[in-house]
Amino acid sequence: MRHRLFEEGKATDCEEKIASLGRTPQEITQSLLNAEESLLNSLYECMRKDFELANGGGVSLPGYGTKGALALMAIYVAYKNGVGPFPKDLLDKLNEGRDSQHLRHIRREKGIRIAKHGRNEYHLEDLRLGKAFSNRHKGVEAATFAEIKAAYGYRCATCGAKEGELHHLPQYRESKEPVILHQGHMNPHEPLEAGNIIPQCQFCNRAYRNWVVFDRNGRVVGVSDWTFVLKSIRERYLRITEENRKIVQELISSLTTQLGQLGEGE
Structure with a gap:
């Protein structure tokens, strides 16, 4: 399928950049990881203009330079190049090896039509936006x-x-x-x-x-x-390991600060 940027009969600058990034999720991932800042910036602008063209105006995308923007660029490039669903393990790779939940949040908060296949693959369905839920932590405001x-x-x-x-x-x-x-x-x-x-x-x-x-x-x-926390520690559901040492230290520091503030208020 040829998409909007590719319908002009000749290669545009955006088309050339997008096509150069690869024809498989693996190639696209590696290209994005190796890309110079100028290419990433240019690719983000191509994506932004493409979304705006499809929706007839300004569109709220994840900010340039964020991991969310990088994940969205990955499935956007796949969409433009006719590549199938994007494996989550490759999105995790773009997120420095950490669990990537960015697309799930982008889909809900920005209304971008991102479809999920099973538990481990994503793809961009359409550049036209769907319904957004900008505050996912806020409950339903109803009278009864x-x-x-x-x-x-x-x-x-x-x-x-x-x-x-x-x-x-x-x-x-x-x-x-x-x-x-x-x-x-x-x-x-x-x-x-x-x-x-x-x-x-x-x-x-x-x-x-x-x-x-x-x-x-x-x-x-x-x-x-x-x-609930104390029970989890006593039952050893929460354990201190080399991997979470920094988190535990931050927790101790935060608790110490709060205890100090509590003492000041008495």
């Missing part, structure tokens, strides 16, 4: 819990169980107890009110108690109760 449940399709935000039906997980289905949706705190330290409520089935609501913080999708994004 009934409206919040309706916004979630009468399903538990955490596990997806449908209200009034038996649970889809066998360990809960055995109870023969139909799913009842409760008002679940997103952040237990904040009031239980619109913007801080997600619907949760009775099983998830009981299991998580007030230990964790959820985002609007029912995913855990933080810990809200120190007993």
Whole structure:
């Protein structure tokens, strides 16, 4: 398939740059890792103008120089060159070997049509934007819990169980107890009110108690109760290793600072 930049009958500067980066995800990844700053900057501008042309105006993309922009450029080049889905392990390579979640966030926050194949591949479907959810951590602003449940399709935000039906997980289905949706705190330290409520089935609501913080999708994004952390340390779920030494040191430093501020406030 020939895309918008390639429909002019002759090679444009952008076309030449994009074509030079390779015809396989592996080649594209290596080309981006080896590219000089001037080429990356020029490629980003080609991508930005292409998105703007497809959408008739300004488009919000990840900022140039960020790992998110690099991941988006990878699947953009693949899209323009007719390359198939992009393996996540190559996106991780572009992210200095760390787990790359950038495309998932870009898809939600920017409305860019990024499709996921299974658990390990992504591709750009179209340059035209879809619907964006700019604040993924903010809950549904609705006047009543009934409206919040309706916004979630009468399903538990955490596990997806449908209200009034038996649970889809066998360990809960055995109870023969139909799913009842409760008002679940997103952040237990904040009031239980619109913007801080997600619907949760009775099983998830009981299991998580007030230990964790959820985002609007029912995913855990933080810990809200120190007993949960202490239990994890005692049970050796949380371990100190060479790999996480820096994180542990930062945690100790942050806690020391907060303890000092607490003492000053007394």
